[in-house]
Amino acid sequence: MGDRESLNLIFAPGFSTAEKVTSVSGRGVGMDVVKTNVEKIGGTVDVQSKAGHGTTLKIKIPLTLAIIPALVVTSHTERFAIPQVNLLELVRLEGEQLRAIEHIHGAPVYRLRGSILPLVYLNRTLGFPESESSDPKAVNIVVLQADDRQFGLVVDGVSDTEEIVVKPLGKELKGLSAFAGATIMGDGKVALILDVLGIAQRANVISEVRDRNMGEDAKKASAVEEEKRAVLLFRVREEGRMAIPLSMVARLEEFPRERLERASGRHVVQYRGKILPLIDLCKVIDGGSRDEHGPLQVVVYSEQGRSVGLVVDRILDIVEETIPAEHREARDGVLGSAVIAGKVTDLLDVHGVIRSTDPHFFERTTAA
Secondary structure (H helix, E strand, C coil): CCHHHHHHHHHCCCCCCCCCCCCCCCCCCCHHHHHHHHHHCCCEEEEEEECCCEEEEEEECCHHHHEEEEEEEEECCEEEEEEHHHEEEEEEEEHHHHHHEEEECCEEEEEECCEEEEEEEHHHHCCCCCCCCCCCCEEEEEEEEECCEEEEEEECEEEEEEEEECECCCHHHCCCCCEEEEEECCCCCEEEEECHHHHHHHCCHHHHHHHHHHHHHHHHHHHHHHHCEEEEEEECCCCCEEEEEHHHCCEEEEECHHHCEEECCEEEEEECCEEEEEEEHHHHHHCCCCCCCCCEEEEEEEECCEEEEEEECEEEEEEEECCCCCCCCCECCEEEEEEECCEEEEEECHHHHHHHHCCCHHHHHHHC
């Protein structure tokens, strides 16, 4: 094999540099997926590497990926393109319908199906002089969405949707937040592509709407946070099903038993250049003994630079579940119980378990 053929082995399905296949790594699913998906869209991936010098990864993507559908609008005789991904609908107001435009604290708004829609006049936002429209009794509103908020962009005219090729702006124009790029139209003239979020921020629409809805959004976010929590499920003995909040899990590890050593009367392993003390949950919670065969499955808990390993029988799954605020009467090592994934599950008291074997663990981390 030549150097290029050897390097291309990393893109082969199933190729892995891991010494052992486990439940979380070593299955060789990675670079082959990258190459397959890049080639699916007509691109190429190339790797060049030289020992002691470094590695260069080149990904070539066809220009057609920069073609997007856009709505072409006019403002003060200039044409602008609005990415269709931000477009919700078009509204044209004529005659008596213009009375639906109101002002709240001096800001124009339009009542769209019962909701208040802030209006942004493109001419004013870009600093153009007010145009003398040939049809002053009509207003064209392009309803857009930016940052999960809606607003109406008032333009002089609406043309049609076109497929445009996005051209990046030069570095001298990177500071113009109102524009995302440029495109060359069919007649050979250049049209700027509007940055919808930049326009909204420039007109202070995003902050106004966010302030008005901040209280409601905070309540909704808080309710969702209370409703569901991600937890790690595992077994301590065959009949002992337990859970720990995923936020308290630093890593999941598997250690061969021959790596076990003893220090200060307890089991430890050498882990990432440090000594990792182990706590056997089977002994702490049930007072029983563990099968002395097979590798150890360990949940690593870390706090302020110190870590401890919780030895379990088997790691089951990670689920998002509603945890009730009240549980049954707690016991040593267990905060209570809840129904998780359809089965009664004990909730591990992580801090209590650690203190039962090392009363000064949290004192040292606090002092540190």
